[in-house]
Amino acid sequence: MYEMQTRRNPERVKIIGGGLAGSEAAWQLLKRGYDVVMYEMRPVKTTGAHKTQRLAELVCSNSLKSVLSDTASGALKIELKHLDSLILRSAEAASVPSGGALAVDRERMSEEVEKALSSFPNFTLVREEVTDIDDGEITVVAAGPLVSDALAEKISRLSGEEYLHFSDAVAPIIAADSIDYDKAYFASRYGKGGDDYLNSGMNKSEYLAFYDALINAESVTDKLLNAEFFEGCMPVEVMAKRGTDALRFGPLRPVGLDNPNGQKYYAVAQLRKENLAGDAYNLVGFQTNLLFKEQKRVFGMLPGLENAEFLRYGVMHRNTYVNAPKVLNFDYSMKKHPNIYIAGQLSGVEGYVESAASGLMVGLNVARKIEGKEPIIPDEYTIIGSLTRYITNPAVENLQPMNANFGLLPPIEGVKDKKERKKLYSARCEESIKRFVEQLNER
Numbered sequence: 001m002y003e004m005q006t007r008r009n010p011e012r013v014k015i016i017g018g019g020l021a022g023s024e025a026a027w028q029l030l031k032r033g034y035d036v037v038m039y040e041m042r043p044v045k046t047t048g049a050h051k052t053q054r055l056a057e058l059v060c061s062n063s064l065k066s067v068l069s070d071t072a073s074g075a076l077k078i079e080l081k082h083l084d085s086l087i088l089r090s091a092e093a094a095s096v097p098s099g100g101a102l103a104v105d106r107e108r109m110s111e112e113v114e115k116a117l118s119s120f121p122n123f124t125l126v127r128e129e130v131t132d133i134d135d136g137e138i139t140v141v142a143a144g145p146l147v148s149d150a151l152a153e154k155i156s157r158l159s160g161e162e163y164l165h166f167s168d169a170v171a172p173i174i175a176a177d178s179i180d181y182d183k184a185y186f187a188s189r190y191g192k193g194g195d196d197y198l199n200s201g202m203n204k205s206e207y208l209a210f211y212d213a214l215i216n217a218e219s220v221t222d223k224l225l226n227a228e229f230f231e232g233c234m235p236v237e238v239m240a241k242r243g244t245d246a247l248r249f250g251p252l253r254p255v256g257l258d259n260p261n262g263q264k265y266y267a268v269a270q271l272r273k274e275n276l277a278g279d280a281y282n283l284v285g286f287q288t289n290l291l292f293k294e295q296k297r298v299f300g301m302l303p304g305l306e307n308a309e310f311l312r313y314g315v316m317h318r319n320t321y322v323n324a325p326k327v328l329n330f331d332y333s334m335k336k337h338p339n340i341y342i343a344g345q346l347s348g349v350e351g352y353v354e355s356a357a358s359g360l361m362v363g364l365n366v367a368r369k370i371e372g373k374e375p376i377i378p379d380e381y382t383i384i385g386s387l388t389r390y391i392t393n394p395a396v397e398n399l400q401p402m403n404a405n406f407g408l409l410p411p412i413e414g415v416k417d418k419k420e421r422k423k424l425y426s427a428r429c430e431e432s433i434k435r436f437v438e439q440l441n442e443r
């Protein structure tokens, strides 16, 4: 039985999209007594990836990643628990055994979400595609990375055309401190590019083993993904299937990248600095459709990446998102249209749990706006606070959708042991989120 507020607020909030972010935002508003009208276009219109008409459907993997407290995903879940997240609560109720991860029976999880939302008399669900947004009424746009074309067009007009991105191909991003620098070496092709590139060189037998694993690895199969590929953004595994040497003439060409030790390689994979801090590297040319666990296994065969921590896995599907540093305030409201809030993957966060977390922040802040209170976001020592600050930081020039990761947090210096350091990050996240909850209750 869910706690229901007897106080009813006359304000009604419109939420577009009944996915992870929309459902979480709705929950936060409903339990504070607000009326919510949620518009969900399925089953009237589908996205191409969703398979049911259920709310909070997981479109692909049934895993919400790690629950271990020494991981950023684990820390994010601890924060969400303190904030009474509906998505987390429902996932836990629907969990299936999965070691250190939170994997779920997806139907059961949606059922939990629907049960919770519909237990509120002030919740209305309308099965309809929204094609317009009125900036005079408070609206949460949580239409996801596969937002319908008509609504995308409207968002693009509201945000400024140049600030709505559609990416198709993303290569994996790896935490710099998880790379083995005894094996990977710094060098730019023909010396152009300073130390922005790290290289993973392979001899012939290492390359052939990698090649064999790559062409036999399991991919995401979905009609949405089996598109024709442009030459420039072909999945690395598709390119590999053209022949044993295709990659050696493409992204793994071993020319102009001499190892300072003088060693010659048969093939070389390159990693490029992803950000100025240099704490993340992009695997150049490795856009891929491989399952996440296969990316970890196969790309982990590259010398130096045996223990790589993937901050973000490669994907090849439509991903629509706004250029948040230009478009959004730190509370996810639009700079030019403060009644409109963008939540979920559309706001520039990446991942199921991250999308839910942004929906939670939006729900909280919409309630505060109606109550005439200042917007509020947890501090930068939390995963939610640091992720929100990252995506809305005006200094970020070229926003790429971002997962939860410890690299976003202010560093903890002087602790050499990586596992120990991660535990400390996580403990600090929990302390900070507890303070935030106290603040919320006070202000």
Ligand SMILES: Cc1cc2nc3c(=O)[nH]c(=O)nc-3n(C[C@H](O)[C@H](O)[C@H](O)COP(=O)(O)OP(=O)(O)OC[C@H]3O[C@@H](n4cnc5c(N)ncnc54)[C@H](O)[C@@H]3O)c2cc1C
Pocket (backbone or CB within 6 Å): 016, 017, 018, 019, 020, 021, 022, 039, 040, 041, 042, 046, 047, 049, 050, 056, 057, 058, 059, 060, 061, 062, 128, 129, 130, 131, 142, 143, 144, 145, 146, 147, 148, 151, 317, 318, 343, 344, 345, 346, 350, 351, 352, 353, 355, 356
């Ligand atoms: C193919 C694919 C696979 C992914 N796999 C993973 C994964 O394995 N793990 C992971 O962590 N993340 C994954 N993601 C990324 C992301 O976490 C999910 O897309 C997540 O569901 C985003 O949550 P959301 O609430 O922003 O959007 P969604 O959950 O997609 O919810 C948006 C909702 O809005 C509705 N909608 C769209 N347009 C309109 C409209 N005009 N009017 C009314 N309703 C509308 C949609 O039908 C949908 O129900 C994947 C994304 C895609 C596209």
